[in-house]
Amino acid sequence: MAQIGETETSPSDDAARAGWLYYVGGLTQDQIARELGVSRQRAQRLVSRAMAEGLIHVRLEHRIAACLDLESRLTRRFGLTRCRVAPSPGQGGDPIASIAPTAAAELERFLRMPEPLVIALGTGRALRGMVDAMEGLEAEQHRLVSMIGNIAPDGSASFFDVIMRIADKVRAPHYPMPVPVVSETAEERAAFHALAPVRRVVDLARAADVIFVGVGQMGPNAPLVADGFVSQAEMAEMEARGAVGEIAGWIFDSQGQYLDVGTNERVGGVRVPAERSNPVIGVAAGPAKVAAITAALRSRILNGLITDEATARAILDRG
Numbered sequence: 001m002a003q004i005g006e007t008e009t010s011p012s013d014d015a016a017r018a019g020w021l022y023y024v025g026g027l028t029q030d031q032i033a034r035e036l037g038v039s040r041q042r043a044q045r046l047v048s049r050a051m052a053e054g055l056i057h058v059r060l061e062h063r064i065a066a067c068l069d070l071e072s073r074l075t076r077r078f079g080l081t082r083c084r085v086a087p088s089p090g091q092g093g094d095p096i097a098s099i100a101p102t103a104a105a106e107l108e109r110f111l112r113m114p115e116p117l118v119i120a121l122g123t124g125r126a127l128r129g130m131v132d133a134m135e136g137l138e139a140e141q142h143r144l145v146s147m148i149g150n151i152a153p154d155g156s157a158s159f160f161d162v163i164m165r166i167a168d169k170v171r172a173p174h175y176p177m178p179v180p181v182v183s184e185t186a187e188e189r190a191a192f193h194a195l196a197p198v199r200r201v202v203d204l205a206r207a208a209d210v211i212f213v214g215v216g217q218m219g220p221n222a223p224l225v226a227d228g229f230v231s232q233a234e235m236a237e238m239e240a241r242g243a244v245g246e247i248a249g250w251i252f253d254s255q256g257q258y259l260d261v262g263t264n265e266r267v268g269g270v271r272v273p274a275e276r277s278n279p280v281i282g283v284a285a286g287p288a289k290v291a292a293i294t295a296a297l298r299s300r301i302l303n304g305l306i307t308d309e310a311t312a313r314a315i316l317d318r319g
Contacts, residue, residue: 012053018043019050054132070312074305077316078297081279082106082304085312095285095308100129103212103283103306107131110210111139111170117209120270122147122248123160124214124223126283131166139170145204146177147213147248149268153180153228160227175201179268181249182229186265193268205270213272213302215284216246217292224249230263238262245292247272247282247301254291256299274299285311294318 014036021027021035033043050056067085075083084106089098107130110119119142121127150161158181167174179198183189192198216223218239224230224246230238241261242253249267252258256274272280281304284293294315296302307315 012055014038015046015049015053016055018046019056022047022050023056067309070309070316073316074297074312078305079300080297080304082281084306086285086306086308088309088311095311096126096129098308099126099283099285099306100133103130104133104135106281106306107212108134108137111137111142111172114141116141116143118143118145118204118207120145120147120205120208120211121162121166122211122213122269123150123158123162124216125160126214126285127162127212128160128165130212130283131162131169134166134169136169139172142170142172143204144170144172144174145201145208146175147205147208147211147270147272148177149179149181149249150176151178151180151268153182158227175204177201177205177269181227181268182224182263183266183268189266189268202270208278210279210281211272211276212281212283213247215282215289215292215296215302217288218243218245218251219288221288222246224263234262244295245289247296252295252299252301254295256295256297256301272301274301276300276303279304281306283307287311287314290314290318 018032018036021032029040029043029047033040036043064087067087070085071083074080084102086099086102089095110117121144144163144167146163150158152158163174163176179192183192193202218235220232222235225232225235238251238261241259243251243259244254245252248269249263250258250271251262251264258264258271280302282293282296282302283306285308290311
């Protein structure tokens with residue numbers, strides 16, 4: 001039994017220490033094994049666990065020439081204000097894990113600016129990955145606001161909402177969008193938006209100095225379907241009307257034009273207008289996202305992009 005004043009170490013503690021010694025201390029696995037008093041095989045497993053559990057975040061500082069070339073081509077093709085392309089994760093790898101550190105560095109660039117900014121954020125796996133990869137920093141001069149509702153169909157908080165998560169890291173004032181992601185009816189949505197607190201959050205989001213959003217695809221595996229906001233039947237109907245993607249819950253076609261169908265009559269968040277002058281940065285990667293990203297770039301709903309090599313090449317082939 002531990003005595004008063006002693007602290008028992010957990011497997012997670014050991015993994016964190018092993019990860020620190022390997023990635024920061026520069027020790028070999030043999031040296032880590034000796035330092036921790038374990039076998040080399042256990043030291044190797046601990047280092048792997050530190051990475052798998054997100055205890056260690058790795059950022060690539062060297063700008064790979066192929067990524068730079070893709071950034072330049074995308075910028076020229078779509079007139080982007082900002083473009084970052086991360087190395088692809090390899091066959092079977094998760095593209096979100098590849099782009100999250102790059103997206104985090106881009107968001108941190110804005111958070112470190114001394115002048116106060118309103119920074120608006122969407123939701124989704126890519127945005128959550130971005131926030132998880134961020135460093136903690138003090139950014140009390142900025143305001144953070146959600147572009148999309150934070151209430152799921154069962155009344156619970158939306159799992160991929162990132163406002164609270166990022167606010168904990170940067171200590172900035174934050175404004176969730178206190179409405180359902182998708183309301184049951186257009187009348188219900190109108191009732192929510194008639195409330196004074198909701199109007200204030202909506203006005204703040206519309207006045208954002210910079211926006212970071214994910215990009216959702218259509219189809220049976222679409223985020224809106226997977227998270228229970230849309231039925232398979234309604235998704236199929238919207239696809240039949242030309243829908244290829246969504247940003248902040250708003251559905252658009254292959255030319256990036258918003259459609260007057262389906263959930264667009266009931267979505268609770270703020271629509272990102274095309275041709276916005278301030279930065280609107282999409283954070284998205286993967287084969288399923290290519291059509292939606294390309295459409296949003298064509299219409300300039302997005303004027304910035306963070307993606308990976310494979311997705312960038314597919315967009316250029318398509319766009």
